[in-house]
Amino acid sequence: MSEITAPAYRIIPIIPALKPGAMESARSFVANDKIQETIGFPGQLVDNWHDRAIVKMGELLGKYRSLKVYMDACVHCGACSDKCHYFIGTQDPKNMPVARQDLMRSVYRRYFTLPGKLFPKLVGARDLTREVLDEWYTYFYQCSECRRCSVFCPYGIDTAEVTMAAREILDSVGYGQKYSNEIIGKVHKIGNNLGLPGPALLDTLQGLEEDVKEASGFDVRFPIDVKGAEVLLITPSADFFAEPHIDSLIGYAKVFHATGTSWTLSSKASEGGNFGLFIGNYEHMRKIALRIREAALELGVKRIVVGECGHAWRVAYSFWNTLTGVGEGADENDRFAMMLQKQLDHRYKQPVHICEFTWDMIEKGALSFDKEANDKHIITFHDSCNVARGSRMGEFAGGQFEIPRDIIKAVANNFVEMSLATTREQTFCCGGGGGLLTDDLLDLRVKGALPRMEVLQQVVDEHGVNFMATICAICKAQFTKIMPIYGFDRRMVGGVHQLVSNAIRLGAK
């Protein structure tokens, strides 16, 4: 593998010069037949892929009215074109959101509109050839579905949904991505993206109890499969495995300990992440989410709390209600959803984000902190795309922006904002979201992180920032990997509950 280097920071952050074809060879590995067939997709590209792809596209256009609107509504105004971190970092014009969507829109016109059927050349309609299909695979796996471009679209076109539809069509003809689809197979089989079996999980959690005891002197528990616990914590499996993720897991446990909350993890539902969303596949998304319902019913919990994972929270907040019956709006004919509705305690929000849980306890005065414990850190906060643009927290608009910041300010003395053009609803993706957090796309990930790294550098230079907090497992893993390539220390990245963990008083109150 050739050496991957970071692109230079832009002196003036304007639309970069175009480099057509710059990323045409950046293709993540295609799933093999074993991976594909395990999750019910054709193993290889099927012989009649062209016809099946068009049929599938028609099916999706019928099922998702939004997709049809997005295909028709774009006027090519260009407002989105320079809003994508991958375009900024790679300069490949096909990474302009409008151009990426047009890979599908041109095919839509050819097969689903009258002018496209009659006069394809006049309206920019294209046949779905093998070259076009390959182009789809290449560039729809260079989109992290972060939806920053959608914020700037005057028509509100959700480009992530277009990417999801394209991936769904590709999967249906046997053209899947190794990274995402292998992971989906593991969740169905073992219960989490990592493939971490129960005994290994138990061993890890026991080790954590020892570590926390040694470091703090307190018996903080990491319970698993405890029937009758009040809270079921659903968190990304990376929290059990990776650095710095695990430090936030310790933070959640300390919050539960200090507030006297009975809680449990589940070996069956040991994954918050849901890659079914990334590939736009409703059935997989539902099947993954149903593990959580099963675990909640078996354990008899009253509340479901979600850990620091961006797309897990989007799925939980926006889709769990109809998928599983967590939250309002479950299908009345779905017996288990109704059972869960009855079981959960509706004096509380369902589901609730760990940041909402912690902030609520802080406001009630149930937690206290030694803020000085975080004095070595000058902290900034990176909003994760799926939390920022796909969900909410708290009882007021923008709660998903304020609550994590409020927690940081409650547990630490030094907090600095990055440029407002790159935070909150305008936040840039970390560069590794949406199923792209794989080594075979490292070059793309490094380039895609450029705009975030530019503004991080600013606050490092101006304010001496040395810690970037975030609430997403993908962001944490992505930054840990790519920041050294930009000359930053990988330990500059961590979770909000890592900061909570540093400062929380376990004995007092």
Added chain:
Amino acid sequence: MASIEVNGKTYETDEEGYLVNLADWNAEVANYIAQTEKINMTDQHWEVVNYLREYFEEYQIAPAVRVLTKAIGKKFGAEKGNSEYLYGLFPYGPGKQACKIAGLPKPTGCI
């Protein structure tokens, strides 16, 4: 399917050079994979690789980074029980790079 050839014998790997069959692993294969990763295997590297294989045999997965650092610290001296030491040995990240050399499957997910 990709493959590597070590001492005249062919071993099946995935696209990224991870061994497909765990049972294929041996010291020569490990040395060969290490070379492709630009790592010169020392006793310190072997300590980590052997521990990974032991852990995998018991749990069917590589250990969490924290479990690994703790175990290495306990077994081989406290000065080795930190992730800086492990990153020093395996610059691409102890999780993935050391697993590859140990012939274990690549850990997947948000890591």
